[in-house]
């Protein structure tokens with residue numbers, strides 16, 4: 001069954017008849033990132049108004065792969081279980097050269113995590129769930145409200161908004177610009193979007209068919225069925241399969257988009273005609289970001305701040321990590337608990353995260369689409385060697401899948417397991433009655449294992465019974481430990497043992513960071 | 514000594530990127546010459562005849 005695109009209702013906003021009181025936060029764009037931002041702020045007790053020029057979810061699925069970290073964030077927003085239940089869970093990727101498998105990866109070889117390594121789920125479902133959740137929370141969602149101008153002032157911004165019933169002005173202390181890769185707001189502010197364009201085109205097609213391909217990511221270099229170019233096949237719910245086909249730069253996108261061109265190409269991939277086209281599109285890939293994500297009262301989040309090529313699924317997943325890094329800070333600023341200066345921490349951390357995503361996705365794109373000459377020479381040499389020598393296999397790069405970055409924090413640390421070091425996402429583990437990550441994520445938490453937690457003002461203590469998973473992920477060889485964990489579930493600092501004063505000092509530093 | 518064909522470079526993607534970067538701005542002849550120098554430098558570093566023979570054979574395999 002093709003997805004049923006139901007339009008969301010437009011209602012005339014109050015600002016059309018009388019000036020609205022100044023809003024705390026206005027969010028421009030109701031894509032996955034704008035919606036997640038609004039819900040995250042609501043979880044922190046901050047109301048926002050969301051303006052979107054459209055009134056349906058993403059047409060065509062675009063993002064399909066949601067990482068473990070994204071699922072953990074979506075879980076905190078209240079749509080995690082739904083997404084996993086509907087989605088296709090997978091963790092194995094296989095890469096082929098011609099008809100031979102040359103490399104494979106298993107993304108989550110250990111148990112004891114609530115969320116799987118990856119779930120494939122069409123972007124329109126994720127948006128649908130987020131809209132339902134936002135509505136349930138009473139968030140002010142305004143469809144067919146198009147922002148056409150942004151006036152920045154020292155402590156607020158004024159938006160000009162067009163609706164089917166006319167225009168109005170809307171004032172907000174903070175604007176979260178989640179208006180996507182083409183971000184009109186970026187243009188309104190005259191900001192440059194720096195980076196590179198790859199001279200390559202990919203045909204992206206979602207097809208519907210009855211088939212029993214395993215729920216694995218399959219990627220081919222130079223397969224016989226596609227004339228020496230690259231191809232990808234990946235399963236989604238509802239018997240939908242994503243197929244990506246490399247086309248080359250000298251193809252005409254308008255011609256290649258026509259079903260009479262697309263269908264024969266797909267027949268060659270799947271080997272039969274029993275499928276229907278659900279969505280097709282032709283993409284050129286870019287890797288770009290804004291130099292800074294914070295511009296006075298305007299904060300860029302998601303694709304408006306950075307775009308990557310999709311092999312690695314670092315776009316939407318990276319955007320959700322932006323929301324993660326911004327929500328708790330912005331909420332504290334809005335409530336007057338912290339100075340606006342702390343938003344520099346958002347900028348620094350997410351520029352760092354974006355650079356890691358850009359680096360990985362441009363390397364993958366280079367490998368798939370090498371320039372003529374020496375790039376091509378080395379690429380082909382790696383593929384040639386991959387079936388003959390183990391060392392060349394991990395060099396085969398069909399996308400390095402999204403993982404959260406580890407922020408470079410200058411924080412107290414101790415000789416404890418590396419994956420849980422300061423700057424990393426606190427690893428999940430089962431605890432009595434549930435999951436560790438579900439017990440974190442709104443406030444600062446002092447997690448004490450093998451000892452009592454010192455009482456620290458402004459932080460909540462958590463002292464679960466130590467089990468094997470907690471031991472392996474948090475204690476290692478130590479008998480006891482204390483972790484300070486931020487509201488975004490990032491480890492802020494850790495000790496074998498610490499006084500309340502030491503923890504307080506680390507918490508102050510984490511706010512300032 | 515036997516030729517090590519197991520992965521042995523900690524950050525293979527990073528190394529690969531550097532390998533491409535070192536060629537940037539060179540024409541084809543200059544790139545060939547760079548690759549030749551690199552082979553000679555690494556071969557000298559390895560030294561061991563058995564390893565070098567195995568590497569030469571592996572590089573020629575399938576051509």
Ligand SMILES: Cc1cc2nc3c(=O)[nH]c(=O)nc-3n(C[C@H](O)[C@H](O)[C@H](O)COP(=O)(O)OP(=O)(O)OC[C@H]3O[C@@H](n4cnc5c(N)ncnc54)[C@H](O)[C@@H]3O)c2cc1C
Nearest residue numbers: 029031032033053063064065147179180302303315316317
């Ligand atoms: C082919 C493809 C495959 C992808 N695969 C993956 C994947 O597997 N995993 C992954 O994580 N990511 C993937 N991505 C990336 C992912 O789709 C994006 O990162 C994601 O959509 C970004 O969300 P966003 O909310 O920032 O922007 P968008 O989803 O683009 O939303 C922006 C919103 O802003 C609205 N808007 C724009 N201008 C205005 C205005 N002036 N006023 C009001 N509203 C406005 C738009 O209508 C839209 O609703 C893929 C992308 C593509 C193209």
